Amino acid sequence: MQSLKNAINKNMISNAYIFNGAKGCGKLTAARVFAAGINCTNKTDRPCGYCNSCKKTDIGANPDILYISPIGSSIKIEQIRELISAISKKPYENPYRIIIIENGDKMGHEAQDAFLKTLEEPQGNNVFILLTENFNTLHQTIISRCQLFNFQSVGKNIMRDYLTNKYNYNADEVGFAIEKSSGIIGRAIEILEKGEILSDDIYYDLLGRLLTKKRATALAIYDEIIGNKEDALNLLIFLMEWFRDVLLYKYSKNNGSVPRKRRSLLEEYDRRIKEEDIFAIIDKIKSGIRLMDFNINTKNIVDSIFLKIMEVFDG
Ligand SMILES: [Zn+2]
Numbered sequence: 274m275q276s277l278k279n280a281i282n283k284n285m286i287s288n289a290y291i292f293n294g295a296k297g298c299g300k301l302t303a304a305r306v307f308a309a310g311i312n313c314t315n316k317t318d319r320p321c322g323y324c325n326s327c328k329k330t331d332i333g334a335n336p337d338i339l340y341i342s343p344i345g346s347s348i349k350i351e352q353i354r355e356l357i358s359a360i361s362k363k364p365y366e367n368p369y370r371i372i373i374i375e376n377g378d379k380m381g382h383e384a385q386d387a388f389l390k391t392l393e394e395p396q397g398n399n400v401f402i403l404l405t406e407n408f409n410t411l412h413q414t415i416i417s418r419c420q421l422f423n424f425q426s427v428g429k430n431i432m433r434d435y436l437t438n439k440y441n442y443n444a445d446e447v448g449f450a451i452e453k454s455s456g457i458i459g460r461a462i463e464i465l466e467k468g469e470i471l472s473d474d475i476y477y478d479l480l481g482r483l484l485t486k487k488r489a490t491a492l493a494i495y496d497e498i499i500g501n502k503e504d505a506l507n508l509l510i511f512l513m514e515w516f517r518d519v520l521l522y523k524y525s526k527n528n529g530s531v532p533r534k535r536r537s538l539l540e541e542y543d544r545r546i547k548e549e550d551i552f553a554i555i556d557k558i559k560s561g562i563r564l565m566d567f568n569i570n571t572k573n574i575v576d577s578i579f580l581k582i583m584e585v586f587d588g
Contacts, residue, residue, distance in 0.1 A: 281310040289401040294424025299458040308371040337367040342375040350383040377403030449532040505571040550585035
């Protein structure tokens, strides 16, 4: 995406772009960053992330960035007409108005015809970014008026650079989010933003305590983290995924889904639990999850699962 950066820095902004690529490959994120960069008031290093325009873009409150997406299965001609009248005036407070059209390839024929007119007779400082999975469904006349960027699914290194620079997470957290996100940058950001990693810390602490077979210390964690049924459910889902990871590791020595600093814990679990016991534990957790639907004391359910886990450790 170096050429997009160059376009921003040299102020050579085209009237229309197509960002084409598979779902989840980072088109929308790229469009947001590009939009922020175009209007950033900083002289260099745009988007800076700190100026008023950048901040507003970041929180989705920039009045000069418009989003259009399909209503139902397609983008309708009425939407394009509304858009055309909305963009006939000057931008509110930025040099450019950016219109991000999500699922741009879902524009119906009539809508495409109307849209083409605005491309043929550009007015004001409007910049269109069409996000598409298959740009070939657009009229050739539209495609020829847009700068086309094909997005490969984002490489891990690019994701790592982007996430480490933009967000203040350490390499371990970013690495974990990338593994969990299957290369989908939006998902990785979500994992980081929701702090799944931070809240997982206490879960791992619990796994460590279970290894020592001291029921009281495990239940102390229960008391600390479980406020309601949903918390208990999250814990059980975490445990189920953990034991699936242990099983996977037993078969394939694949530890990619576990954060690096937890891998010794994984090895310990692998050493101390037999395969058939893992299946039994997973069954027990599953039935615990089902029982949550009934009015049974959640602490008793979780406690019985802890007991099941502790009884199978050898040594
Ligand atoms: Zn800025």
